[in-house]
Amino acid sequence: MAAELTPLAISVLALLKEEPMHAYEMYQLLVKRHTHWLVKVRPGSLYHTVERLARLNYVRATGTxxxxxxxxRTTYELTPEGDDALTRRVETGIEEYVHEYPLFPVVLSEAHNLDAEDAVLRFRSRIVDLERWVTEIDGALAGAQERQVPEVYWMGGDYLRTQLISERDWLATTIERIESKDLPWQPRNNP
Structure with a gap:
C-alpha cells in the first residue's frame, strides 16, 4: 500500500508524525517550510489527500x-499504519529510481522546430528564471541555517538547488555550442 502514497501524501504523513493538526495548519506549514517547491500543494488537493489517507486508515480524526x-476544522493524527506506510514509502523512494516524465526534456527534444536565434533567446530566458529560483532557494536555505535547522531537514531543497544549477549550466553550454556552430542547428521545415 505504501507505493500508493503521492508526494503530497508523504508530506502530510510526515507533518502528522510531528504532531496532530488540521488540514489548513498543514497547508500553512508546508508553504512556510517551502515544501511547495518540492510538492504541488493546493488547499483542495490537500483536503482530498487527508480524506484519502483517512479512508486508508493512515490518519484519523481526533476532534473538530x-x-x-x-x-x-478537524484535527488529524497519524495512525501506526500511517507511520509504517510513510517509513516504507521513504525507504523505497530512496532505493528505487523511478523514471518520471517532465515537460522540459520533451520540449527540448522538439526545440529544433524553432530557429536557432529564437531557441537561444528562450534558453537565455529560462536561465534567468532558473537563477531566480536558485536565489529564492539560497535565501530559504540560509534562513534554515540561521535558525540552526539541522541539514537533514532541508536536504530536499539543496537537491533541488543542485538540479537547477546543473540545468542552468547545461543550457549555458548549449547556447555557447549553438552560437559557435559546434552544435549545428537544422532550420525548421515550414509546411
Missing part, C-alpha cells in the same frame, strides 16, 4: 473545533 466565525 471552531474558532469564532471560522469554519469547523
Amino acid at each position: 473545533e471552531r474558532a469564532g466565525n471560522r469554519p469547523e
